[in-house]
Amino acid sequence: MASLRAVAALEVMRVMRRPFAWFVLALGVLAMALFYLLFVVRYLEQAQALAAQGVTSEVVVRYFGAAALMSLLLTPLLTMHTCVAERRDGMLAFFFTQPLTTSAILGGKLCGVLVLLGAFWLALGLMPITLVWGAELDFGVYATNLLGLALFMLAHASLGLMCSALMRQPVAAGVLALSLSLALWFADWAQRLDAHASLFGGISSVARLRGFALGLVMSADVAYFLLATCVCLALAHWALEGQRRYA
């Protein structure tokens, strides 16, 4: 555990000084602020028609849905360098020569990415709080949406880390992570188009957010995200161990 904390501390220090990542996230927050404004303006314009659904359903839930898609698109940009670029500049070999297990290396790297995504999550999560001054916010639904977004980000960060461990070029890692993420998104569409295609709904991370959006924390959804995280990290572990042994 101490070694994981040591890697995490180094990764966090490095992440804090990486302007590209912060710039990408700042753009993401700006885009989400615009979405938020659009949802609020739409609600105000159709206040009477939407009054029955309530502001939480019409603004907060829609906003968190958009936030999930935004993080789905941005996370590959943040994770694509984590292992690939380090392999190129020798830092990965450096970690291999340190008294660390591969799990500690991966855990530390995940922590570095999660610091970035955590800041993004926090910034996104604070925006709907402004509704408190003009409307009655359902904090229960708000909290489940926050939890769902956090689990969604965790799973997609692990997916990006896995792609970065598997590929040899940062761009290839980014493209693979984005492709897999988009596939998970489209799987949700496929289920909507064909009600019998329940398999697609089962594997889609976007579809798994639906329960959280309704204010429900279902153990199956939580288990899905945690299982996806574990599978991605296990594959990343396997890829790094393979490189250490057989590269």
Place this chain on the structure above:
Amino acid sequence: MTEEALLAARGLARFYGKRQVLFGIDIALARGEILGLLGQNGAGKSTTLQILCGALGAHAGSVHIAGHDLARAPVAAKRMLGYLPEVPPLCFDLAVDDYLGACARLRAMAADARAPAVSRARHLCGLGDVGKRLIGHLSKGYQQRVGLAQAIVHAPAVLVLDEPSAGLDPVQQRELRALIAALGRECAVLLSTHILPEVRAIATRVAILDRGRIVHDAGVVPASLRVAFVNDPGPHALAQLPGVRAVRAAHVGWSLDVDEPSVAAARIATLAVNLGWGLRELEPDYDDLEYLFMRLTSGGNEVRAA
């Protein structure tokens, strides 16, 4: 493996695809020894070093560091190891002190021991006044020093250096050699380099790697002096000089194998003046190591062809 060996590798073999690049490498290194590892490009030096440090796995053989098996107890073994690869592993966005502190933490040093260790490593590597500067803003030479500082920050028992003087100017190279020689008194040092005079100056042993095989592993070749005279006394007269063990013809003058180069040089200079030989040249002869290297490696083909 000898009991006192801090670094002991036996029968290391490594394949890249179907191509075998290392064939049964054996290396043993005790405290106080500095082993110079020589070899042409592609001979397998960096691969050997990466295996010894755990960055690559071996397909056969074993590595023990301070008694710990690198395969079975990698964490314990690597705690005893400092490694400077050919390209120093640096975080260019971090300040020198932050980076060295993080390296000390990675090696599981206690929190209260890290600051003194960083300060010591910085002092040893001549980084006294750049602790707060970003690594990316330092010159190549200073970055190399930071790379060395990260390797020694935890006072390792075994220090592995891959081309440590690459990119350094002559003054920095000289300082680095002095530092490695000093470190070599406290730990075991494995030094891979192309610079033969560097090995000659600081190594206590030389191993030569050729196409994945150790073809020479022995103490540094006996010290030699190269001399040339206006009135050449001939090899028989030179062989009679005290401290001279052998005389060979050099491309200019003679190459003398001697016991103590500095003592022998003083004697030869005095005798040359007294006997009127007209001393023209008197210098350390580095060609002996170069000759050995060329003879034992693939470069020897050129020697034979000539």
